Amino acid sequence: MKSALLSAPQPPPSRSRRLRRAALSDFAAKYARFFWAGLVKHGQTGGIVPSQRFLIEKMIASVPEAYSGRLVELGAGTGALTFRLAARCPAARILACEINPALARDLGRNLKNAGLGDRVELFAGSATQLLSNLDNGNAPRPDFVISGIPLGNMGRERAHALIGSVRRVLSEKGRYIQFQHSLLDRKKIRMCFPHLRTTPVLLNFPPAVVYCAFKSAPAGVQPA
Numbered sequence: 001m002k003s004a005l006l007s008a009p010q011p012p013p014s015r016s017r018r019l020r021r022a023a024l025s026d027f028a029a030k031y032a033r034f035f036w037a038g039l040v041k042h043g044q045t046g047g048i049v050p051s052q053r054f055l056i057e058k059m060i061a062s063v064p065e066a067y068s069g070r071l072v073e074l075g076a077g078t079g080a081l082t083f084r085l086a087a088r089c090p091a092a093r094i095l096a097c098e099i100n101p102a103l104a105r106d107l108g109r110n111l112k113n114a115g116l117g118d119r120v121e122l123f124a125g126s127a128t129q130l131l132s133n134l135d136n137g138n139a140p141r142p143d144f145v146i147s148g149i150p151l152g153n154m155g156r157e158r159a160h161a162l163i164g165s166v167r168r169v170l171s172e173k174g175r176y177i178q179f180q181h182s183l184l185d186r187k188k189i190r191m192c193f194p195h196l197r198t199t200p201v202l203l204n205f206p207p208a209v210v211y212c213a214f215k216s217a218p219a220g221v222q223p224a
Ligand SMILES: C[S@@+](CC[C@H](N)C(=O)[O-])C[C@H]1O[C@@H](n2cnc3c(N)ncnc32)[C@H](O)[C@@H]1O
Pocket: 044, 045, 046, 047, 049, 050, 051, 074, 075, 076, 077, 078, 079, 080, 081, 097, 098, 099, 100, 103, 125, 126, 127, 128, 148, 149, 150
């Protein structure tokens, strides 16, 4: 009797259980890819796990939900921030950039599978190249540049050049939002963006700071 029960065919898992399992394995695959990128290209990747919820929420909190212009994301990685941003701002067009070809390929596929291919454009290349294209093109200037690029690993000159390019492409009322895992780059950002807000985010692994830098002085933000 016992063995008959054990060998009885099991009912197929419910749809919600299958979806949960698929989401879990997708999540694990994204972490594994990022972890691998962090091991083999540590300087470029700047970490071994993608950003988590609290940091992402802090990064995108100042983008109005109804924003319908253009947003640029530098260093999209597995898309941890990209997907949340797309969900928060359904009317916005996002231009996401990722230099690591393996991460960019996966992200492109995941965006397409999520039906975001028409709203999120992926540039598989360097931020420097993308910013130069934007600077020389005729497209409207973005109001937000959001970045997770590990500036501290780039070297002083390259980091300065990148921050300067961000400032050039932003619209006059634009903001540059950048996270880092240390305060070492604060001075570099402040040299280009005197109006700067710095917020620590401790509920992330590893803990981070979010810089919100304003191209022109906003009400209530004094030069840092
Ligand atoms: C710290 S990770 C952040 C990834 C993702 N935004 C997140 O929050 O999980 C930095 C990402 O920037 C990418 N990256 C580094 N330098 C870059 C560059 N010059 N241009 C574009 N992407 C770059 C790395 O490959 C990596 O995916």
